[in-house]
Structures are given as C-alpha cells and as structure tokens.
Amino acid sequence: MCGIVGYVGPRIATPMLIEGLKRMEYRGYDSAGVALLGDDGVDLRRAKGKIAALESTVATRPIEGTTGIGHTRWATHGAPSEKNAHPQRDCTGTIAVVHNGIIENYTVLRKRLIEAGHVFKSDTDTEVLAHLIEAAFKGNLEEAVTEALNLVEGTYGIAVISSQDPDKIVAARKGSPLLIGLGDGENYVASDVAAILQHTRQVVYLDDGEMAVLTPTTYRVFDLEANDVPKNVNRIDWDLEQIEKGGFEHFMLKEIFEQPQTIENTMRGRLVTEEGFSKLGGLNLTKQEMLDLEHIIITACGTSWHSALIGKLMIEDLARIRVDVEYASEFRYRNPIVDDKSLCVVISQSGETADTLAAMREAKRRGAKTLGLVNVVGSTIAREDDGGIYLHAGPEIGVASTKAFTSQVIALTLLTLKLARLRALSVEKGRAIAQAMEALPAQVQQILENAAAVEAIADRFRDATNFLYLGRGYNFPVALEGALKLKEISYIHAEGYPAAEMKHGPIALIDENMPVVFIAPHDSVFEKVVSNISEVKARGGRVIVITSREEPSLAGKIDFEIRIPETIDMLYPVLAVVPLQLLAYYIAAKRGLNVDQPRNLAKSVTVE
Ligand code: F6R
Numbered sequence: 001m002c003g004i005v006g007y008v009g010p011r012i013a014t015p016m017l018i019e020g021l022k023r024m025e026y027r028g029y030d031s032a033g034v035a036l037l038g039d040d041g042v043d044l045r046r047a048k049g050k051i052a053a054l055e056s057t058v059a060t061r062p063i064e065g066t067t068g069i070g071h072t073r074w075a076t077h078g079a080p081s082e083k084n085a086h087p088q089r090d091c092t093g094t095i096a097v098v099h100n101g102i103i104e105n106y107t108v109l110r111k112r113l114i115e116a117g118h119v120f121k122s123d124t125d126t127e128v129l130a131h132l133i134e135a136a137f138k139g140n141l142e143e144a145v146t147e148a149l150n151l152v153e154g155t156y157g158i159a160v161i162s163s164q165d166p167d168k169i170v171a172a173r174k175g176s177p178l179l180i181g182l183g184d185g186e187n188y189v190a191s192d193v194a195a196i197l198q199h200t201r202q203v204v205y206l207d208d209g210e211m212a213v214l215t216p217t218t219y220r221v222f223d224l225e226a227n228d229v230p231k232n233v234n235r236i237d238w239d240l241e242q243i244e245k246g247g248f249e250h251f252m253l254k255e256i257f258e259q260p261q262t263i264e265n266t267m268r269g270r271l272v273t274e275e276g277f278s279k280l281g282g283l284n285l286t287k288q289e290m291l292d293l294e295h296i297i298i299t300a301c302g303t304s305w306h307s308a309l310i311g312k313l314m315i316e317d318l319a320r321i322r323v324d325v326e327y328a329s330e331f332r333y334r335n336p337i338v339d340d341k342s343l344c345v346v347i348s349q350s351g352e353t354a355d356t357l358a359a360m361r362e363a364k365r366r367g368a369k370t371l372g373l374v375n376v377v378g379s380t381i382a383r384e385d386d387g388g389i390y391l392h393a394g395p396e397i398g399v400a401s402t403k404a405f406t407s408q409v410i411a412l413t414l415l416t417l418k419l420a421r422l423r424a425l426s427v428e429k430g431r432a433i434a435q436a437m438e439a440l441p442a443q444v445q446q447i448l449e450n451a452a453a454v455e456a457i458a459d460r461f462r463d464a465t466n467f468l469y470l471g472r473g474y475n476f477p478v479a480l481e482g483a484l485k486l487k488e489i490s491y492i493h494a495e496g497y498p499a500a501e502m503k504h505g506p507i508a509l510i511d512e513n514m515p516v517v518f519i520a521p522h523d524s525v526f527e528k529v530v531s532n533i534s535e536v537k538a539r540g541g542r543v544i545v546i547t548s549r550e551e552p553s554l555a556g557k558i559d560f561e562i563r564i565p566e567t568i569d570m571l572y573p574v575l576a577v578v579p580l581q582l583l584a585y586y587i588a589a590k591r592g593l594n595v596d597q598p599r600n601l602a603k604s605v606t607v608e
C-alpha cells in the first residue's frame with residue numbers, strides 16, 4: 001500500500017528519497033513521486049507505474065534540494081496516473097503533501113475550496129489537504145497543517161513541505177503509520193522503517209493524533225492542540241539484509257525457506273517442554289482472568305483469518321473455551337455479542353490492517369480485553385492491544401503471506417497450551433504437544449529439501465485454469481490457505497472446501513482437467529478423506545495428495561503425492577501448508593508473473 005519517505009538535512013535528498021521508495025516497493029503501489037524544496041517553490045517529479053519510471057523522469061529532468069518528500073501511491077480516489085500521483089501541491093506551488101489514508105469528507109471540502117477560488121489539478125482526496133494548508137498558511141507550516149487537519153475527517157499519515165517555511169518537514173498521523181528517523185544533523189520521516197533503515201536505526205513512532213516538526217537538527221512531537229508529547233526513541237534491530245532477498249529469486253521463496261528459523265523464533269523462550277506449557281510474558285492476563293474466560297473471538301483478514309480457524313479448533317478442543325472466528329471487516333459493522341467476559345484475539349502480520357484494527361477497537365469499546373498476535377513490532381495493533389504475542393518472524397516482504405502464517409499457528413498453539421494447561425490439559429498431554437512443536441523446524445526443513453518434487457508437479461499444472469483444494473478438520477483451513485496462495489500470485493481460479501462438502505456442489509466441476517489437491521495426512525479423519533479422494537478419482541479428476549506415510553488405501557487413486565513428516569493432528573497445518581506455498585510459488589514463477597507484487601494486491605491493507 002502507499003509509502004511515505006522524507007528527508008531534511010545537508011545532503012541532496014533525491015537519491016535517498018528514491019532509494020527509500022524502492023525499499024517500500026514490496027508494499028504494492030501503482031505510481032510514485034518526489035517533491036523537493038527549490039529556490040522558486042516546490043519542484044515535483046511523478047510517474048505512473050514502477051519506480052524505474054520515476055527514476056527515468058528524474059534522469060531526464062533532474063531535481064535537487066536538501067528537503068524533500070516522496071511517495072508510492074496505491075490508488076483509492078482517482079485512477080493511477082501522473083496527475084494523481086503524490087506529492088500533491090497547492091495553487092501557489094509552494095506547498096507539497098504526501099498522504100497515506102483516505103480523507104472521507106473530501107467531496108465537501110473540495111467543493112468549498114473550489115467556491116473559494118482554489119484550482120484542483122487531480123482527482124485525489126489528498127489535494128484537498130494541500131489547498132486547506134494553503135488557505136490556513138500565515139507563515140508557519142505546522143500551524144497551517146494543524147488548522148487544516150482540524151477540518152478533515154478520515155485517516156492520514158502525511159508529510160508536508162513548503163518553500164515559504166523551508167528546511168522543515170511537518171508530519172501527522174491518524175490511522176496510518178508514520179515514524180521519524182533520527183540522524184546526525186539530518187532527520188527522516190517514513191511510513192515504513194525499511195525506507196530509512198540504511199541511514200538510521202533510531203526511530204520515534206508517532207501515535208494517532210500526533211504531529212511532528214523535523215528540521216536537520218531537531219524534532220518536536222505535539223498534539224493537535226499544540227501540546228508537546230514526550231516520546232521514546234526506539235532502536236531497530238532488523239537488518240537490511242533481512243529485508244533483502246538473500247540470494248533467492250523472490251522474497252516469497254526466501255520467506256518460505258526461512259520457516260524452520262521463523263517457527264523456532266516464535267517458540268523460543270516460550271515453550272516449557274517438560275511442564276507442557278508456555279510462558280507468554282506479554283499476555284497481561286491474570287491466572288484468574290484466564291480461568292474466568294467464557295468466550296474468545298478471533299478476528300483477522302485473509303491468511304491471518306485462516307490461522308484463526310486453526311486456533312479455534314485447538315482452543316475448543318484442548319481448553320474447552322467457546323471460540324468464534326470473525327472476518328474483521330464483518331465484525332466491525334455488525335452487533336456482535338462481546339462483553340467483559342470475552343477475550344478478543346486479533347491476528348495480523350502487519351499490525352496495520354485497517355479492518356482488523358477497527359475490529360479490535362470495537363471489541364475494546366464493548367469491554368473485551370484484546371490480545372494481538374502481530375509480527376511487525378511497534379505497529380498500531382501491537383501498540384493498542386491490551387496484551388500480545390509477537391510472532392518474531394522477521395520482515396515479510398512478499399505480498400503473499402507465508403512465514404507469518406506458520407508463526408501465527410505456532411503462537412496460537414502456545415496460547416492454547418497456556419489456556420488448556422490452566423484448565424483441563426494434563427502435563428503428559430501438554431508435554432506431548434510441546435515435543436511435537438519442538439520437532440517442527442527440522443520437519444519443515446525436510447519438506448523444503450524436497451522442493452524440487454513440488455516444482456516438478458507445478459510444471460505439470462502451470463497452465464491449469466482451475467484448482468480445488470480439499471481437507472478436513474485441522475486441514476480444512478489449510479485447503480483455504482492453499483487456494484488463496486495460488487489465486488493471489490498465479491491468477492488461477494482456486495477454491496478451498498471441506499473435503500466432504502464437495503459432493504454438495506463443487507463435485508460438478510470435476511473432470512479430467514480439474515486438478516484437486518487433497519491435504520490428507522495420517523490424522524483422525526484420514527480414512528474419511530480417502531473416501532473423498534475416491535469420489536474425485538471416479539470422476540476423472542487429477543489428484544495431488546499431501547500425505548504423511550505410505551498408504552495402501554491410496555493405491556490407484558492418486559496421480560501425484562507429496563510426502564510430509566508425521567506429527568500430531570493439530571500441528572499438521574504447519575507442515576502441510578509448506579508444499580502448498582511452494583506449489584503456488586512455482587506455478588506463478590513458471591507463468592512469469594510478478595510473484596512478490598501480484599497485481600491489484602497490497603502487502604498492508606490500510607484502507608477498509
Ligand atoms: C494473503 C495475504 C492477505 C493478508 C491480509 C491480512 O497472502 O497476505 O490475505 O493475510 O491482508 O494482513 P495482516 O495479517 O497484515 O493483517
């Protein structure tokens with residue numbers, strides 16, 4: 001989704017801004033631009049499409065200045081085009097704004113501004129901000145921005161510069177992430193730490209309702225009433241190499257192969273194997289509160305919603321607490337039954353997904369305690385939840401979520417152990433689960449070593465137009481996840497179904513052209529799934545099975561087999577999803593598609 005970067009200091013800012021924008025490419029965007037303070041106002045270069053297009057515009061018409069802002073835009077209001085790309089300027093050309101988020105009352109504001117004589121050059125909601133700041137400007141940029149923001153409804157992360165109040169960037173945040181980077185005689189602003197990590201590791205996160213003024217040597221954070229807000233300086237430990245591809249052709253493949261380590265990282269220091277329980281320091285729930293819990297809601301979107309479905313099965317099975325799983329986008333707009341006896345578990349890789357954040361706030365408003373399972377440290381959900389379990393999976397750059405999913409399932413297993421051991425689960429059973437968890441990193445490694453076999457299957461199906469994914473029990477959410485991975489990066493239509501539900505409709509789709517992927521490890525429903533496999537084979541479907549041992553009952557019923565190691569039922573999703581991630585990856589790569597930035601998708605969906 002949109003990205004912001006800004007620089008104020010002694011150096012020519014252009015290369016740094018473009019480099020910063022490139023670091024945020026993974027977020028997804030459709031145009032990009034930079035603005036720099038020059039002698040006669042604010043100079044702009046913008047281009048539709050990739051940053052390479054912006055670079056060639058800048059090469060043809062160079063642009064220089066030591067104070068500048070840059071942006072990658074993912075269109076919401078107005079088509080992707082040069083005129084709609086950010087930065088946006090006011091009528092005088094002396095004020096430039098970059099903006100993430102949506103100005104909800106922009107139609108009214110735009111009409112009012114046009115009546116007052118302002119001339120609009122784009123279709124964006126953002127341009128309204130530039131004109132509002134122009135109208136309020138009396139010589140001090142932060143005062144004008146404050147006045148403008150007081151008229152605005154909606155969400156924003158913004159950075160503003162003006163040649164009438166030079167050597168300064170004004171930034172503000174409401175509902176869209178923003179941070180300040182502190183350098184030596186120079187300062188930065190960004191919506192994503194990746195944009196500035198090359199230059200500084202010292203950052204200050206802005207919270208909603210906060211503004212900041214940056215000069216080369218100072219920064220000040222204050223609220224919309226101009227009261228100073230004391231802030232902590234955080235040190236970022238992620239390495240740039242961690243964010244880069246590390247020798248793999250795509251980030252997605254790198255991230256799939258990182259899973260032995262990332263799964264280990266999610267468990268590290270938390271699993272007490274002998275006692276069969278978990279230590280989760282950040283829960284912020286007393287033993288009594290955990291015992292009193294009558295109801296859990298897990299809310300999330302996309303892949304994170306799939307891990308939520310697995311969490312429900314685990315918690316209900318072992319802790320015997322009723323769990324509802326809700327799409328965050330639905331939960332926020334209905335009248336859910338949530339109160340102070342409920343725990344709302346919020347799952348989000350980015351910690352910035354607008355619907356998930358809104359669902360969490362709604363649950364809080366109704367009295368529930370909130371618990372965030374989040375990957376990005378310092379993200380909004382992580383800062384606003386009552387307690388949390390960080391995934392510790394490291395930066396996930398590929399738009400398709402992979403390692404975050406397996407870490408989410410691990411974090412949910414740790415939570416289940418915690419709740420279940422307090423209630424019904426014996427030490428022996430808890431220990432067996434913990435031992436099975438400890439074996440996972442090596443088992444995932446074993447699956448990855450067999451990636452070539454999955455690639456060979458991908459080669460056979462690269463031209464397929466439809467796919468079905470079927471599983472039961474713990475592996476039904478895996479079927480959904482496998483289908484989502486395939487459709488989002490390969491653009492092949494795919495559906496996930498509970499295997500037995502197939503005969504209530506989707507079975508009509510099956511013919512000799514339909515590849516059907518069964519997730520059928522040797523678990524408690526294995527025999528049932530074998531019957532479903534027979535039903536597909538009898539209709540000529542091409543069966544690909546993910547299973548965990550040599551099974552005579554499968555003989556003659558399958559076309560391709562992918563073997564995964566054995567584990568306990570509740571942990572099969574962690575193993576079974578890995579070949580599905582690989583299958584989707586190899587099919588998309590063989591189709592020559594942009595695996596890391598699939599069309600129409602954004603890594604972090606910060607609009608509802
Ligand atoms: C799919 C994918 C999306 C995200 C969803 C939620 O591969 O990446 O479905 O899972 O947008 O994102 P987070 O987890 O950041 O809240």
